[in-house]
Amino acid sequence: MAPLPPRSGDAVFANVEHVNAELFSLTYGAIVRQLLTDLEEVDEVNKQLDQMGYNIGIRLIDEFLAKSNVSRCADFRETADVIAKVGFKMFLGVTASVANWDTEGTSCSLILEDNPLVDFVELPDTCQGLYYCNILSGVIRGALEMVSMKTEVTWVRDMLHGDDVYELRVKLLKQVPEEYPYKDDD
Amino acid sequence: MQFFGGSAAAEASPAPAAPPGTATGLAGNNANVLYVFNRNGVCLLYREWHRPLRTLDAAQDHKLMFGLLFSLRSFTAKMDPTSVEKGNLGVPLLPGQGCSFHSFRTNTYKLSFMESPSGIKLILVTHPKTSDLREALRYIYNLYVEYVVKNPLYVPGTPIKSELFNTNLDQYVKTLI
Numbered sequence: 272m273a274p275l276p277p278r279s280g281d282a283v284f285a286n287v288e289h290v291n292a293e294l295f296s297l298t299y300g301a302i303v304r305q306l307l308t309d310l311e312e313v314d315e316v317n318k319q320l321d322q323m324g325y326n327i328g329i330r331l332i333d334e335f336l337a338k339s340n341v342s343r344c345a346d347f348r349e350t351a352d353v354i355a356k357v358g359f360k361m362f363l364g365v366t367a368s369v370a371n372w373d374t375e376g377t378s379c380s381l382i383l384e385d386n387p388l389v390d391f392v393e394l395p396d397t398c399q400g401l402y403y404c405n406i407l408s409g410v411i412r413g414a415l416e417m418v419s420m421k422t423e424v425t426w427v428r429d430m431l432h433g434d435d436v437y438e439l440r441v442k443l444l445k446q447v448p449e450e451y452p453y454k455d456d457d
Numbered sequence: 458m459q460f461f462g463g464s465a466a467a468e469a470s471p472a473p474a475a476p477p478g479t480a481t482g483l484a485g486n487n488a489n490v491l492y493v494f495n496r497n498g499v500c501l502l503y504r505e506w507h508r509p510l511r512t513l514d515a516a517q518d519h520k521l522m523f524g525l526l527f528s529l530r531s532f533t534a535k536m537d538p539t540s541v542e543k544g545n546l547g548v549p550l551l552p553g554q555g556c557s558f559h560s561f562r563t564n565t566y567k568l569s570f571m572e573s574p575s576g577i578k579l580i581l582v583t584h585p586k587t588s589d590l591r592e593a594l595r596y597i598y599n600l601y602v603e604y605v606v607k608n609p610l611y612v613p614g615t616p617i618k619s620e621l622f623n624t625n626l627d628q629y630v631k632t633l634i
Contacts, residue, residue, distance in 0.1 A: 329613055330606045336573045337595070337602045343574045417496075417575040449576070451527055452498035453520060 280360025283338050287361065296390045303403060313400040320402070324409020332414040335361065343418075347443050348372075350420065351379050354411065354441075363387055378442035380427065386437050394431045402426045408439060421445040488630040489566065489582045493601065495614055496576025498523045501605075502617045504626065526570060526578060533558045559591055569594060577601070583633065593633055600625050
């Protein structure tokens with residue numbers, strides 16, 4: 272019996288349980304509102320969202336791998352493609368595109384034209400520094416860390432700040448080799 | 458002559474006879490032992506259904522098993538005749554480097570192995586005549602996702618203490634042939 276081929280994002284998306292996208296975006300909105308009330312500072316909110324995303328990402332990766340049958344990626348280019356075509360589709364129902372590679376192939380942009388998190392959202396003037404979807408960058412960072420890639424994920428363009436698309440810059444800092452975890456003498 | 462008749466018949470059979478005390482594969486519970494390790498070598502789960510002989514204490518046993526698989530991974534990558542780029546035996550491997558193995562068999566047991574790209578290692582020891590268990594390990598990985606990873610009270614990287622997971626696992630391994 273051969274291993275199952277990787278499934279496309281659409282196939283996985285069709286097979287997993289869905290919740291209403293409005294329920295999802297309103298719940299997320301409620302979280303952001305609560306954080307803004309609790310922390311008062313926009314920068315702190317960004318940080319907190321990123322941390323929450325990270326905690327989600329380190330768990331979500333296993334669900335992603337189990338359901339998508341994706342195996343190890345040969346290089347970072349393949350990783351970016353898998354995130355954009357399979358990952359985003361599976362969990363958010365949208366597809367991102369990958370663009371703007373640097374010459375070394377260690378950083379690229381994920382471009383989202385459609386983002387279910389921001390339905391019904393308008394940023395008030397007091398929140399101009401807020402990266403409303405900062406949870407996404409945390410999720411990507413956490414998930415990639417579990418497959419041995421240290422990355423830095425930043426927002427470059429944000430439709431809530433008046434840009435025409437969402438652009439996430441993903442930069443590969445380091446691939447961590449697998450080390451033997453025990454010391455010789457214990 | 459009668460005494461030797463029995464043993465000659467046993468030698469004629471192509472597969473070695475399982476020693477006394479080994480699950481027969483027909484008893485309905487073919488799985489002997491399951492280990493789950495994470496990427497840091499922590500034994501998240503050890504589950505035993507049939508293991509008459511134990512020689513080491515549990516911690517040593519887990520470490521030895523993890524070490525064996527770690528070395529085998531390095532060994533299979535080094536042995537791989539199809540890839541040119543490879544370092545010396547034992548050099549840390551980057552993600553995506555090297556190939557993986559999925560089982561080995563001795564005359565008394567079969568060990569099946571699956572490693573997810575996130576470093577979760579599942580090891581299932583069964584009767585030597587068991588067929589390919591890659592599907593089964595994938596299924597167990599799915600159980601792990603559903604009952605362990607999605608449980609908010611579970612702290613990642615700690616041993617699994619979920620009755621629900623254990624119950625479902627026990628039920629599933631009973632169906633393995």
